[in-house]
Amino acid sequence: MRRIQFWATIVTIVGATLAGPAMAGAQCTATGAPGSCNLPGSVSMTAGRVVRVQVSAGSTALTAPTPADFDAGFNSTTGPTITVSANAAWTLHVRASATLWTATNTSAGAPARTTKPAADLKWSTASNGTFNALTTTDVLLVGGSATASSAKTLYFETLYDWTLDTPGNYSLAVILTLTSP
Numbered sequence: 001m002r003r004i005q006f007w008a009t010i011v012t013i014v015g016a017t018l019a020g021p022a023m024a025g026a027q028c029t030a031t032g033a034p035g036s037c038n039l040p041g042s043v044s045m046t047a048g049r050v051v052r053v054q055v056s057a058g059s060t061a062l063t064a065p066t067p068a069d070f071d072a073g074f075n076s077t078t079g080p081t082i083t084v085s086a087n088a089a090w091t092l093h094v095r096a097s098a099t100l101w102t103a104t105n106t107s108a109g110a111p112a113r114t115t116k117p118a119a120d121l122k123w124s125t126a127s128n129g130t131f132n133a134l135t136t137t138d139v140l141l142v143g144g145s146a147t148a149s150s151a152k153t154l155y156f157e158t159l160y161d162w163t164l165d166t167p168g169n170y171s172l173a174v175i176l177t178l179t180s181p
Contacts, residue, residue, distance in 0.1 A: 026039050047087070049086070049087065049088045049180040050086065050087050050180075051084070051085070051086040051087075051088075051090050051178050051179075051180045052084070052085040052086070052178075053082060053083070053084050053092065053176060053178040054082070054083045054084075054085075055080050055081075055082050055083075055176065056080040056081040056082075056083075057079075057080040060077060060079045060080060060156070061077075062075075062077045062156060062158050063075050063076065063077045063158075065158070065160045065165070069160055070160045070161075070162050070165075073159060073160060073161070074122075074157045074158060074159050074160060075157070075158055075160070076127070076155065076156065076157050077155070077156045077157075077158065078127070078153065078155055078156075079123075079153065079154035079155060079156050080153070080154055081151050081152070081153045081154075082141075082151065082152050082153075082154060082176065083149055083150065083151040084142075084144065084147065084149075084150045084151075084178060085147065085148055085149055085150075086144070086146055086147060086178075086180055087146050088145075088146055088180050089143070089144070089145050089146070089180065089181065090143060090144060090145075090178060090179065090180045091140060091142075091143040091178070091179050091180075091181070092140075092141045092142050092143065092152075092176060092177070092178050093138035093139060093140055093141055093176070093177045093178075093179070094123060094134070094138070094139055094141040094154075094174060094175070094176055094177075095134070095135060095136055095137055095138045095139060095174070095175050095177075096118035096121070096134045096135060096136050096172055096173070096174060096175070097136070097172075097173035097174070097175050098118065098136065098172070098173065099117060099118055099136055100114065100115060100116060100117060100118065101113075101116040101117075101118065101120070101121075101170045101171065101172045102170065102171045102172070103116060103168045103169070103170050104168055104169040104170075105168055106167050106168050106169055107166075107167035107168070110166045110167050111166060111168070112166055112167065112168025112169070112170065113164055113165055113166050113168065113170075116164075116165065116170060118133075118134045118135065118136065118172060119133035119134060119135065119159075120133075120158060120159040120160075121133075121134045121156060121157075121158055121159075121172060121174075122134065122156065122157040122158075122159070123141075123154055123155065123156055123157075124154075124155045124157075125141065125142060125152050125153070125154065125155070126155065127153075127155045129155070131155075131157045134172075134174065138177055141154075141176070
């Protein structure tokens with residue numbers, strides 16, 4: 001079983017202030033019936049950029065390869081749904097945390113491939129779209145304007161080679177970075 005772990009990084013600048021005129025010493029006096037007295041005042045605030053990313057699953061179990069997958073050179077897996085909320089323009093980037101997958105031996109005499117590159121995992125935001133090799137450099141996944149909820153599903157293709165991909169448990173951490181420039 002191959003698992004991908006997601007780490008979400010949120011970059012945001014948030015600031016808020018509550019201010020009003022100093023009312024120390026303010027006084028209001030009412031006489032007679034009915035009595036009424038008003039003191040003027042105000043409040044103000046600064047709303048900074050606020051962004052949130054939610055991932056439907058913290059890890060994805062990739063589809064185990066079959067002989068047909070090795071023949072084709074890959075197989076496909078539907079990944080998590082990523083939902084962004086933001087009060088300003090935003091971008092979501094994706095990258096691998098390392099250049100190589102972590103490999104653990106599962107079969108005596110056939111050590112797991114410790115040199116499986118991150119690029120053997122490809123991603124797309126459409127199941128029939130163009131798939132991009134994962135790198136350790138942030139790549140734009142999706143972006144948008146202010147929204148209460150913008151959801152995208154991540155799709156994966158895992159590359160396989162009969163002569164290179166030996167039995168083993170493989171994992172790779174995938175980093176999502178949400179920014180609001």
